Amino acid sequence: MRRPRKAAAARPGGPGDAARAAPRTTAGGASAHPVSYSEATMTQLMVPQWVNLHGTVHGGYILMLADQIAYVVASRHAGRPTVTASFDEVDFRSPIEVGDIVTLHARVNYVGRTSMEIGVRVEAEDLVTREVRHTNSCYITMVAIDEGRPARVPQLLLETDEERARHERAGERRRVREERRGARRTG
Numbered sequence: 266m267r268r269p270r271k272a273a274a275a276r277p278g279g280p281g282d283a284a285r286a287a288p289r290t291t292a293g294g295a296s297a298h299p300v301s302y303s304e305a306t307m308t309q310l311m312v313p314q315w316v317n318l319h320g321t322v323h324g325g326y327i328l329m330l331a332d333q334i335a336y337v338v339a340s341r342h343a344g345r346p347t348v349t350a351s352f353d354e355v356d357f358r359s360p361i362e363v364g365d366i367v368t369l370h371a372r373v374n375y376v377g378r379t380s381m382e383i384g385v386r387v388e389a390e391d392l393v394t395r396e397v398r399h400t401n402s403c404y405i406t407m408v409a410i411d412e413g414r415p416a417r418v419p420q421l422l423l424e425t426d427e428e429r430a431r432h433e434r435a436g437e438r439r440r441v442r443e444e445r446r447g448a449r450r451t452g
């Protein structure tokens with residue numbers, strides 16, 4: 266017989282994750298979560314399976330990992346499944362080698378009505394020299410879904426100056442994205 270699975274949010278934090286903060290309610294009664302409630306870290310050894318024709322790791326594989334961790338963070342925050350609406354432009358600053366350890370760290374930067382901007386920072390570590398390189402960062406918009414339609418998400422509680430600064434920059438990116446979407450719809 267299969268044992269019932271515990272809800273992810275009920276655990277005090279998985280391996281590599283910061284201790285998970287408890288969900289909260291705002292003065293108006295709306296559900297709200299701090300950034301630490303959903304943030305996640307994922308570490309992977311780069312193996313030859315993901316090599317491109319130049320002998321380094323495929324950028325597409327790194328984007329897949331970024332999409333996966335964004336799904337984890339967004340769905341934790343939303344408390345329901347999410348889909349990827351968009352990836353902002355991604356620059357790869359340095360190649361990743363087979364044998365490197367890649368660490369992705371992701372958190373919610375901004376919450377709209379049904380969408381969330383997830384910031385993902387990717388670092389590669391040379392296991393021998395222990396040199397750590399920031400290889401790329403991406404901003405991914407995830408939308409919470411209920412029966413196929415966008416669904417409202419809890420508010421985001423900002424607890425540190427760094428979180429407030431990230432939130433402000435993410436708000437600016439959202440305005441740019443919305444302008445572009447509007448232009449695409451009308452143009």
Ligand SMILES: CC(C)(COP(=O)(O)OP(=O)(O)OC[C@H]1O[C@@H](n2cnc3c(N)ncnc32)[C@H](O)[C@@H]1OP(=O)(O)O)[C@@H](O)C(=O)NCCC(=O)NCCS
Pocket residue numbers: 347348349350351376377378379380381406408414415442446
């Ligand atoms: C993303 C999706 C759910 C949006 O649905 P929609 O009916 O266009 O919804 P809306 O226009 O009401 O937008 C809903 C939210 O998504 C945001 N959004 C929609 N498209 C977006 C895009 N391309 N980039 C950024 N944000 C986007 C809107 O700003 C809005 O945010 P808000 O509620 O926080 O203000 C829909 O386009 C979809 O299902 N796309 C396919 C997703 C997918 O298959 N992803 C890959 C596999 S997971």
